[in-house]
Amino acid sequence: MTLFQQIALVISFFIIVLILSVMVQNFNTANEFVQEQLYSTANDTATSLGLSLSTVDQDDIASIESMISAIYDSGYYALIRFTDMQGNPLFSRSQQIIVKDLPQWFIDYVELETAEATITVTRGWKHIGLLSVKSHSGHAYYQLWQTLQQVMLSFLVLTLLVLAGIYLLLKIVLRPLKKVQIQAEAVIKNNFVTYEEIP
Numbered sequence: 001m002t003l004f005q006q007i008a009l010v011i012s013f014f015i016i017v018l019i020l021s022v023m024v025q026n027f028n029t030a031n032e033f034v035q036e037q038l039y040s041t042a043n044d045t046a047t048s049l050g051l052s053l054s055t056v057d058q059d060d061i062a063s064i065e066s067m068i069s070a071i072y073d074s075g076y077y078a079l080i081r082f083t084d085m086q087g088n089p090l091f092s093r094s095q096q097i098i099v100k101d102l103p104q105w106f107i108d109y110v111e112l113e114t115a116e117a118t119i120t121v122t123r124g125w126k127h128i129g130l131l132s133v134k135s136h137s138g139h140a141y142y143q144l145w146q147t148l149q150q151v152m153l154s155f156l157v158l159t160l161l162v163l164a165g166i167y168l169l170l171k172i173v174l175r176p177l178k179k180v181q182i183q184a185e186a187v188i189k190n191n192f193v194t195y196e197e198i199p
Contacts, residue, residue: 003177008170015162023155030147035113038135043117045071046133050121053082058128064091079116079134085127099138102145110144112137 001009049071056063064082072080072093081092099107116134120127186192 004170004174007174008166011166011170012163015166016159019155019158019162023151027144027148027151031110031112031144034140034143035115038137038140039115039117041076042115042133042135043119045077046117046119046131049080049133050119050131053121053131054123054128058084058090061091068093076136076139077133078114078136079132081132082121083130083132085129087130090129095136097137099141102141106145106148107141110141112140112144114140 049067052067053064056067058064068080068082068091071077077093078097079092079094081094082090084090114135114137116132118130118132121129121131
């Protein structure tokens, strides 16, 4: 293996490891952000729905059902549950989380925890119930899948650009050494090469 190949291999290895670690960190940061967004959305929905439910009489189950169903039917939530203060369910809607159009290995590998936001629904100073909302993680998985594809594309493009840059840089830097090598080989054969431009 020539000196050029050795130097190129070592530099390429370290730069690829550096780029890869930055890309992994970028994806992990996106994952954390998406999880925070899921909780924030669930908490905001629970707060606004709780304010609406606080104006409804607790015995008016039809109004409670219609308010919860109106939010739940958007498809962005895995669970919306309304209970009294003793934990007895008044109304609940939930669905099993099924993620479509994504590779199964991605869903198995990426851990995405969706926290459940719970608030106390009050009417004046009186606590009338607990409202729990949990976001559907399918949309988050899709967003993370898009992020992973962008990260991998960036990694490939950056790696190719860096390797091409290393190749050109080493060719320029090692050009004088190549001239010295040619001159040394010529001296062995009793040829004396002189260069106008000294390396």
